[in-house]
Amino acid sequence: MxxxxxxxxxxxxxxxxxxxxxxxxxxxxxxxxxxxxxxxxxxxxxxxxxxNLLARSLSLGTSNTIGLIIPFLGDTFYAQLASAIELEAARNKYALIVCSSEGDGDKEFELIRTLKAKQVDGIIIAPTKVSKKGIDLLSEETFPYVLVDRYYPNLPSNYVIVNNTQSCYDVVHYLGKKGARKIALLTTDIHLYVMKQRVEGYRKALQDLGLDSDLSLGLFIERQNYQTDIIDKLDCLFQEVPDVDGFFFSTHYLALEAIRYFINHQIDYQHRFHLGCFHETIALDVLAPEMCVTRMPIDKMGVEAVKILLDNIQQGGDFSFRNVVLENEFSPSFSLLGK
Structure with missing residues (x-):
C-alpha cells in the first residue's frame, strides 16, 4: 500500500x-x-x-524538472548532448525528460504542449526549423526555453550554438593549403540556418584559396533517406568530376556514409582524397585517422544551455535573452585531436 x-x-x-x-x-x-x-x-x-511530485509541483509552483527536445535520439551528437545536459541538470537538482521530434515540426509542437502539461519548469530545444509554431507558443507565453545547436536568426530568443561559419572555413582552408583543388561539399538540411552558415564557411574558404566557389561541387543530400541518396549523388559526382581530390562533410554522419561508399567501391580514400569533417562520430577516427576535423564543445553547450534556462526560471517571466556562440576545437587530424 x-x-x-x-x-x-x-x-x-x-x-x-x-x-x-x-x-x-x-x-x-x-x-x-x-x-x-x-x-x-x-x-x-x-x-x-x-x-507525490505532481502535487508538490502544484503546491510549490515548480517541479524541478526540465524538458529536452532533440531531433533524433539515435544521432550520436544528440545522444552526447542529452547526456551533457542531464549531468548539468542533475548537478542543479533538476530531473530531465528527453523527447525526440524525429525532425517533424508538428510532433515538436505536440511535445512542447505535452511537456508544459507535465509542469516542466523550462524546455531546451534543438528545433526542426520545419515549423516554429511550438517556439512561437513558448515566446508568446514567456515560458523559459533555450534553443541549442540550431536557432532562428530573426527570432529574439535564448540560444547556444557554435561558430559554424568560421569552423567550416578553418577546415576547408586547411584542405586547400594541403593541396586539394577540387573540394566537394556534402551537406544536408539546408533549410537550417546553421547549415547555411557551414556552406558559407566552405564558400568563403574556397574564395580565399582562389578556387571555384559557385557550389558546382556541392552535393545536397536528402536527410530522410540520406543513406541511399548519398550513393546516387556520389555516383554522379565521380562520373562528372573524376579528378575530385577533396571532401568536406558538413555533418558527421555524412562522412561515415561516404566512407562506407568508398570502401564498398574499393576507393583508396585515405590516399586519394583530402578529407575534412564538421564534428565526429564513432569509428571515424579509426576509418579516417588523418581526416581534418572541427569538434563541437558538447559539454560546454550542455552547461550553458542549462545555466541560461535555470536563470530564466528563477527570474520568472521577467527575463532577458542570452545568446552564446562557442568555438569549435580544430585539429588537422583525428590522431592529433585533443593533444
Missing part, C-alpha cells in the same frame, strides 16, 4: 503540516528540533515513502 503524509503523521502522532515541512526540507527553518526531524525522516525511509 502506498504510504501518504497522513499515514506518517498518524503513526508519529504529529500534524500532517509538520511532516510535510520536514520532508520538503523546511524543518529547520520552521524551528523543529533535530530529534523530530530525524524521527520523521527515518520513519519515512523505513516505510519507503515517496512524495
Amino acid at each position: 502506498k504510504v501518504s503524509l497522513k499515514n506518517i503523521a498518524e503513526a508519529l502522532n504529529l500534524s500532517k503540516a509538520t511532516v510535510s515541512w520536514i520532508l520538503s526540507g523546511q524543518g529547520e527553518a520552521k524551528g523543529f528540533s533535530e530529534a523530530t526531524i530525524k524521527r520523521v525522516k527515518d520513519y519515512a525511509e523505513s516505510v519507503n515513502y515517496r512524495p
Whole structure:
C-alpha cells in the first residue's frame, strides 16, 4: 500500500503540516528540533515513502524538472548532448525528460504542449526549423526555453550554438593549403540556418584559396533517406568530376556514409582524397585517422544551455535573452585531436 503524509503523521502522532515541512526540507527553518526531524525522516525511509511530485509541483509552483527536445535520439551528437545536459541538470537538482521530434515540426509542437502539461519548469530545444509554431507558443507565453545547436536568426530568443561559419572555413582552408583543388561539399538540411552558415564557411574558404566557389561541387543530400541518396549523388559526382581530390562533410554522419561508399567501391580514400569533417562520430577516427576535423564543445553547450534556462526560471517571466556562440576545437587530424 502506498504510504501518504497522513499515514506518517498518524503513526508519529504529529500534524500532517509538520511532516510535510520536514520532508520538503523546511524543518529547520520552521524551528523543529533535530530529534523530530530525524524521527520523521527515518520513519519515512523505513516505510519507503515517496512524495507525490505532481502535487508538490502544484503546491510549490515548480517541479524541478526540465524538458529536452532533440531531433533524433539515435544521432550520436544528440545522444552526447542529452547526456551533457542531464549531468548539468542533475548537478542543479533538476530531473530531465528527453523527447525526440524525429525532425517533424508538428510532433515538436505536440511535445512542447505535452511537456508544459507535465509542469516542466523550462524546455531546451534543438528545433526542426520545419515549423516554429511550438517556439512561437513558448515566446508568446514567456515560458523559459533555450534553443541549442540550431536557432532562428530573426527570432529574439535564448540560444547556444557554435561558430559554424568560421569552423567550416578553418577546415576547408586547411584542405586547400594541403593541396586539394577540387573540394566537394556534402551537406544536408539546408533549410537550417546553421547549415547555411557551414556552406558559407566552405564558400568563403574556397574564395580565399582562389578556387571555384559557385557550389558546382556541392552535393545536397536528402536527410530522410540520406543513406541511399548519398550513393546516387556520389555516383554522379565521380562520373562528372573524376579528378575530385577533396571532401568536406558538413555533418558527421555524412562522412561515415561516404566512407562506407568508398570502401564498398574499393576507393583508396585515405590516399586519394583530402578529407575534412564538421564534428565526429564513432569509428571515424579509426576509418579516417588523418581526416581534418572541427569538434563541437558538447559539454560546454550542455552547461550553458542549462545555466541560461535555470536563470530564466528563477527570474520568472521577467527575463532577458542570452545568446552564446562557442568555438569549435580544430585539429588537422583525428590522431592529433585533443593533444
